[in-house]
Amino acid sequence: MNLPAAIEPSLLKRPDEDWPGHRLVVREPLPLDCGIDLGPFTIAYQTYGTLNADRSNAILICHALTGDQYVADPHPITRHPGWWSTMAGPRLVLDTDRYFLICANVLGGCMGTTGPKDIDLATGKPWALSFPVITVRDMVRAQKRLVEHLGIEQLFCVIGGSMGGMQVLEWAATYPDAVFAAVPVASAARHSAQNIAFHEVGRQAIMADPDWCGGDYLEAGRKPARGLAVARMAAHITYLSEAALHRKFGRNLQDRNTVTWGFDADFQVESYLRHQGSTFVDRFDANSYLYITRAMDYFDLAAEHGGALPAAFAGGKSRFCVISFTSDWLFPTSESRELVHALNAAAANVSFVEIETDKGHDAFLLHEPELFATLRGFLNGCAEHRGLPHD
Amino acid sequence: MNLPAAIEPSLLKRPDEDWPGHRLVVREPLPLDCGIDLGPFTIAYQTYGTLNADRSNAILICHALTGDQYVADPHPITRHPGWWSTMAGPRLVLDTDRYFLICANVLGGCMGTTGPKDIDLATGKPWALSFPVITVRDMVRAQKRLVEHLGIEQLFCVIGGSMGGMQVLEWAATYPDAVFAAVPVASAARHSAQNIAFHEVGRQAIMADPDWCGGDYLEAGRKPARGLAVARMAAHITYLSEAALHRKFGRNLQDRNTVTWGFDADFQVESYLRHQGSTFVDRFDANSYLYITRAMDYFDLAAEHGGALPAAFAGGKSRFCVISFTSDWLFPTSESRELVHALNAAAANVSFVEIETDKGHDAFLLHEPELFATLRGFLNGCAEHRGLPHD
Numbered sequence: 001m002n003l004p005a006a007i008e009p010s011l012l013k014r015p016d017e018d019w020p021g022h023r024l025v026v027r028e029p030l031p032l033d034c035g036i037d038l039g040p041f042t043i044a045y046q047t048y049g050t051l052n053a054d055r056s057n058a059i060l061i062c063h064a065l066t067g068d069q070y071v072a073d074p075h076p077i078t079r080h081p082g083w084w085s086t087m088a089g090p091r092l093v094l095d096t097d098r099y100f101l102i103c104a105n106v107l108g109g110c111m112g113t114t115g116p117k118d119i120d121l122a123t124g125k126p127w128a129l130s131f132p133v134i135t136v137r138d139m140v141r142a143q144k145r146l147v148e149h150l151g152i153e154q155l156f157c158v159i160g161g162s163m164g165g166m167q168v169l170e171w172a173a174t175y176p177d178a179v180f181a182a183v184p185v186a187s188a189a190r191h192s193a194q195n196i197a198f199h200e201v202g203r204q205a206i207m208a209d210p211d212w213c214g215g216d217y218l219e220a221g222r223k224p225a226r227g228l229a230v231a232r233m234a235a236h237i238t239y240l241s242e243a244a245l246h247r248k249f250g251r252n253l254q255d256r257n258t259v260t261w262g263f264d265a266d267f268q269v270e271s272y273l274r275h276q277g278s279t280f281v282d283r284f285d286a287n288s289y290l291y292i293t294r295a296m297d298y299f300d301l302a303a304e305h306g307g308a309l310p311a312a313f314a315g316g317k318s319r320f321c322v323i324s325f326t327s328d329w330l331f332p333t334s335e336s337r338e339l340v341h342a343l344n345a346a347a348a349n350v351s352f353v354e355i356e357t358d359k360g361h362d363a364f365l366l367h368e369p370e371l372f373a374t375l376r377g378f379l380n381g382c383a384e385h386r387g388l389p390h391d
Numbered sequence: 392m393n394l395p396a397a398i399e400p401s402l403l404k405r406p407d408e409d410w411p412g413h414r415l416v417v418r419e420p421l422p423l424d425c426g427i428d429l430g431p432f433t434i435a436y437q438t439y440g441t442l443n444a445d446r447s448n449a450i451l452i453c454h455a456l457t458g459d460q461y462v463a464d465p466h467p468i469t470r471h472p473g474w475w476s477t478m479a480g481p482r483l484v485l486d487t488d489r490y491f492l493i494c495a496n497v498l499g500g501c502m503g504t505t506g507p508k509d510i511d512l513a514t515g516k517p518w519a520l521s522f523p524v525i526t527v528r529d530m531v532r533a534q535k536r537l538v539e540h541l542g543i544e545q546l547f548c549v550i551g552g553s554m555g556g557m558q559v560l561e562w563a564a565t566y567p568d569a570v571f572a573a574v575p576v577a578s579a580a581r582h583s584a585q586n587i588a589f590h591e592v593g594r595q596a597i598m599a600d601p602d603w604c605g606g607d608y609l610e611a612g613r614k615p616a617r618g619l620a621v622a623r624m625a626a627h628i629t630y631l632s633e634a635a636l637h638r639k640f641g642r643n644l645q646d647r648n649t650v651t652w653g654f655d656a657d658f659q660v661e662s663y664l665r666h667q668g669s670t671f672v673d674r675f676d677a678n679s680y681l682y683i684t685r686a687m688d689y690f691d692l693a694a695e696h697g698g699a700l701p702a703a704f705a706g707g708k709s710r711f712c713v714i715s716f717t718s719d720w721l722f723p724t725s726e727s728r729e730l731v732h733a734l735n736a737a738a739a740n741v742s743f744v745e746i747e748t749d750k751g752h753d754a755f756l757l758h759e760p761e762l763f764a765t766l767r768g769f770l771n772g773c774a775e776h777r778g779l780p781h782d
Contacts, residue, residue, distance in 0.1 A: 015432050034652040048664065084653055096687060129654070132652070133652040133653060148436055189641065191642070192633060192636075192637065192641065192642075193633070193636040193637050193639075193640045193641055193658075193660045194628065194631075194633040194636045194637075196642070196658050196661065197624075197628045197636060197660050197661070197664055198628060200624070200656075200658075200660070200661040200664055200665075201621060201624045201664070203623045203654060204620070204665070204668070205596055205599075205621045207654070208596075208600065208617035208618065208620070210601055215442050226599035228590060229595070229599070230595050230596045230621065233588075233591070233592045233595060234589075234592045234625050237585065237588045237589060237592065240585075242583060242584070242585040242720075242723075245583075245584040245585045245588060246583065246584050246585075248584075249584045250584055251581065251583075251584065251587070251691060251694075259689060261425040261523070261524040262524060263520070263594060263598070263681060263685065265591075266688075267584075267587050267591075267688065269584045269587050269588050270587065270588070270591045273588055273591055273592070274591075274595070277595070290654060294654065297657075297658065300642060303642075307542065329633075329720070334635075342534055351635075
């Protein structure tokens with residue numbers, strides 16, 4: 001990882017990625033948890049709204065496993081609306097008339113921030129599996145560089161769902177003075193055995209695909225699309241509740257009146273899953289999927305702090321709002337409750353809301369009025385304490 | 392499917408399957424739900440205990456998706472003890488000193504009963520995907536031929552877990568006079584959207600494997616081992632509860648003190664899953680996995696009876712014992728409860744027990760004392776009514 005001192009930033013940009021948004025090239029290497037120094041590296045990010053004069057109105061949004069920095073603009077590949085466009089925008093909960101929103105693609109990602117599909121300048125080839133294994137804390141360390149670059153000493157709020165929530169917790173634990181308010185949604189302070197198991201199935205599906213080529217598919221001009229699609233399908237089931245699947249699809253047949261007596265997608269739920277799998281491969285990199293799932297598996301905030309979760313938050317002054325969903329079986333309420341107990345043990349300022357919904361883990365991405373109302377109330381209270389405009 | 396009238400039974404036996412147990416070659420074709428007549432076909436089965444003089448002490452055991460007829464003998468490939476050897480044997484719940492136990496490999500299976508890996512006599516090649524799609528009712532129709540062959544007019548009991556329970560329900564609905572007592576364990580009267588979704592992931596994993604060869608892997612001398620292993624891994628997670636996974640593995644590392652910063656099986660749960668996947672492919676056929684999962688997906692007992700589940704059981708005199716497990720999220724108690732409501736609506740004789748356990752769906756295969764006690768009590772009561780020896 002010893003790289004030449006003078007690197008042209010343009011070398012870090014891939015010619016096929018003429019995507020909108022900002023790029024920050026960080027020249028000073030980043031010390032990673034695995035012991036390697038990574039650098040220079042690129043952070044791709046979006047901002048919305050205006051940073052106020054005393055730089056006190058910034059909200060950092062942390063994205064989930066397959067998310068990206070396009071919170072409130074169309075995705076440059078799929079053209080779908082931003083993944084949190086229900087939440088972020090003028091007069092929405094994350095109000096761009098008041099707040100300056102920042103969202104960066106995570107380290108290891110595939111939407112502009114340095115990850116395994118990028119060129120390792122030392123070899124001139126894509127990193128692939130020679131990319132260092134990164135952790136959630138490494139992602140947060142990279143984000144800290146960006147926040148410093150923007151001249152922001154303290155973020156008004158760090159917010160995110162699922163793996164985004166893990167980053168929120170890591171921010172509050174690692175940089176407590178830089179976080180005024182922290183909102184982990186549908187998340188946990190460590191990845192459970194069942195979640196590791198589901199991730200392992202996804203990784204095995206990718207690595208079983210001969211087009212994965214031991215990770216070197218980019219060099220080979222191939223793409224492990226079938227394996228990645230299977231990984232996505234398996235994961236997607238875990239994002240929904242059984243009730244939501246039943247309500248959406250039940251046993252309804254897809255464009256037919258009787259079964260085909262074969263292995264076509266007879267049922268709507270099969271057709272839906274196949275669609276989820278096949279569209280995902282157009283926008284996501286298989287090795288990024290390996291690296292980011294691994295970062296989640298390794299996440300165990302208590303273990304990083306001598307085995308005691310309250311120690312992670314000791315002495316911090318951040319205000320927490322912990323949110324879970326009743327039908328989320330991937331990050332169940334019990335995980336949020338454990339987190340709240342630890343925050344209480346650390347004498348933190350914390351509110352906890354379990355939201356009744358049948359939408360499963362994905363509820364944090366969907367139109368969920370109680371989620372919006374909860375966050376609006378929490379942010380207003382925090383804004384008042386922080387001396388920012390509020391309702 | 393029009394086959395020559397005179398078939399040498401030996402032609403239906405595969406040379407590589409010198410496995411212990413009985414083989415019945417059924418010459419009269421079986422009319423399948425898909426409209427095709429299948430025949431001749433083989434049923435491979437095991438029996439334990441002795442049929443009494445009036446042939447009233449027979450218990451038919453129906454196996455689950457990846458089960459087989461080796462209930463209480465070592466599996467001929469893995470050498471593991473029979474899958475229900477805790478349940479079936481002298482003085483056990485399914486007491487071979489009192490009862491005559493029968494278990495047949497299901498139609499479409501790969502342990503001796505005719506399935507997609509067998510030779511289609513019309514072409515001289517393995518059936519592969521030209522094997523007709525079968526249903527749970529077809530499996531039961533095939534079993535009925537065996538029971539008739541054994542000269543048994545009425546089974547004392549039909550019992551099974553998971554897909555075995557689906558067969559139990561199909562027996563009670565299709566041949567009510569042939570079933571004195573019926574015990575569906577950890578089962579449902581129809582396959583849910585979530586369960587169809589998990590099956591679809593497994594099928595896509597198999598069909599994504601280039602060694603699947605469009606189903607013709609046997610002819611090609613190949614084996615879709617990686618795809619089948621991934622399918623098994625995904626399914627296996629659904630057989631366990633999160634609590635069981637947490638208790639067994641938690642976040643424990645496998646034979647190491649620190650993570651490897653790579654994609655080896657760092658965690659015990661990963662190692663366990665990989666082992667489950669890789670050993671499964673030694674004993675199971677990938678196309679059988681496709682056909683049997685499809686049969687489960689198609690299972691909807693109410694739909695077979697004009698949309699009303701009670702109609703499936705109308706007029707029947709079988710006694711039912713419905714059993715579910717609190718931590719089973721694949722076939723949750725709510726499914727058993729719906730079944731019980733329908734049985735009540737049909738004025739059936741039914742008892743229902745939900746067993747408190749954290750072992751998940753797999754509880755029906757494990758040492759579960761309350762399951763044993765429940766079944767012992769139910770079978771004793773039934774034996775008394777049937778005039779059989781009882782405690």
